[in-house]
Amino acid sequence: MDFPTTTPELAIEARGLVKRFDETLAVDGVDLAVPRGSITGILGPNGAGKTTTLRMLLGIIDPDEGYRRVLGHDNPRDVARLIGYLPEERGLYPSMKAYDAIGYMGALRGLPLKEARNRGRALLEEQGLGHAADRQIRQLSKGMAQIVQLLGTLVHEPQLVVLDEPFSGLDAINQGKLEVLIRGLADRGVTVIFSTHVIAHAERLCEGIAIIAGGKVPFAGRVDEARDRIPAQVRLETSADAGPWTAALPASTRKVGQFRFFPLPESGIEPLLKALIEGNAGIRSLSIERAGLHDAFVAIAGEAAAARLVTDAGQDEEQAA
Structure with a gap:
C-alpha cells in the first residue's frame, strides 16, 4: 500500500484502521491525526475499541486494513525508544523497590541501568514520593504503585507518551497529580495521547479528542469544535411575564420557573436584546452558556454510549474508594 506523504507537524497519523478478532469487528475505519506537542484524548465507554486502537498505533498489533504513521515512521516499532506507553493492565514486580522498578523500565527503553535508576529516584523526588523510593512495590498503595509505573513510562524522556486509561482506579488526589504531570509534559513539547471514559479529564486537559463508540x-477534532455541534443556550429572566417582546423569542423557548431557555439565535444576541429593551421586558438576568463536552458527546455518539460512560466512571470511583 502506498502511504501518503509524511506530515511533519503530526506525531500520529492514521487512516481507515480496521481490526477484527475472529468474527468480531473491534475497530471499524478509525481516522486520527495528533499534532506534535498536543494533548489528545480518545473518549469512549469500555469496549468501544480504545485499547485496540492504541495498540495498533503503537505496532503492538497490526491493523487488518488502513495505515498508521508514528513520529514520521510507517512502522511504529522503529521508534519504540521514543515512545512511552502505559498499558491499561498495570504490571510491576512486587518485590522490586520503587526506584528500581522505574530504572528497569528505563533500561528496557535503552537507558544504562545505573542512569535509569538515578532518574527513577529523581522522578520520585519531583512527585513528592522520595520517601517511597526504597520501598517494595507490594508496600505501596495502589495509587502510589500506579504513579511509579507512570514514571517508568516517562523515565527515558520520550517524545510521545501513550496512556491507556491512566486515571482508572486513582483517587481524586492522584488524579489531580496526574493531570498536572500531563500538562507539564505538553509544556515541554511532548505529545500525549490518552484514552479515557471520564469526560471531565478530556474536557480539562485535551486540545483535541476522538470520540469512539462501537x-x-x-x-x-478540537474540543471546542465538538462543543460547537450544539448551539449555545441562552438563559433569560425578566420582570415582565408577557408582552410584544415575546415574539422575538425562538419557537423552541421553554420556561422553567422564572427562567426562559432557548438556543442562541443565528443572528446573535443583539437583535434580541433590542427587542427586549424596546418591549419593556425588564431584563433581570441574561447569560449565554456554551454546551459542555458531555452534551456534545450525547449529540455525537448517542445517549446509550453516554450512559455507558457514566456507568464506567461510577465503577472507577468504587475501585478508587
Whole structure:
C-alpha cells in the first residue's frame, strides 16, 4: 500500500484502521491525526475499541486494513525508544523497590541501568514520593504503585507518551497529580495521547479528542469544535411575564420557573436584546452558556454510549474508594 506523504507537524497519523478478532469487528475505519506537542484524548465507554486502537498505533498489533504513521515512521516499532506507553493492565514486580522498578523500565527503553535508576529516584523526588523510593512495590498503595509505573513510562524522556486509561482506579488526589504531570509534559513539547471514559479529564486537559463508540470514530477534532455541534443556550429572566417582546423569542423557548431557555439565535444576541429593551421586558438576568463536552458527546455518539460512560466512571470511583 502506498502511504501518503509524511506530515511533519503530526506525531500520529492514521487512516481507515480496521481490526477484527475472529468474527468480531473491534475497530471499524478509525481516522486520527495528533499534532506534535498536543494533548489528545480518545473518549469512549469500555469496549468501544480504545485499547485496540492504541495498540495498533503503537505496532503492538497490526491493523487488518488502513495505515498508521508514528513520529514520521510507517512502522511504529522503529521508534519504540521514543515512545512511552502505559498499558491499561498495570504490571510491576512486587518485590522490586520503587526506584528500581522505574530504572528497569528505563533500561528496557535503552537507558544504562545505573542512569535509569538515578532518574527513577529523581522522578520520585519531583512527585513528592522520595520517601517511597526504597520501598517494595507490594508496600505501596495502589495509587502510589500506579504513579511509579507512570514514571517508568516517562523515565527515558520520550517524545510521545501513550496512556491507556491512566486515571482508572486513582483517587481524586492522584488524579489531580496526574493531570498536572500531563500538562507539564505538553509544556515541554511532548505529545500525549490518552484514552479515557471520564469526560471531565478530556474536557480539562485535551486540545483535541476522538470520540469512539462501537469501534467507529464519529468525531475527531478540537474540543471546542465538538462543543460547537450544539448551539449555545441562552438563559433569560425578566420582570415582565408577557408582552410584544415575546415574539422575538425562538419557537423552541421553554420556561422553567422564572427562567426562559432557548438556543442562541443565528443572528446573535443583539437583535434580541433590542427587542427586549424596546418591549419593556425588564431584563433581570441574561447569560449565554456554551454546551459542555458531555452534551456534545450525547449529540455525537448517542445517549446509550453516554450512559455507558457514566456507568464506567461510577465503577472507577468504587475501585478508587
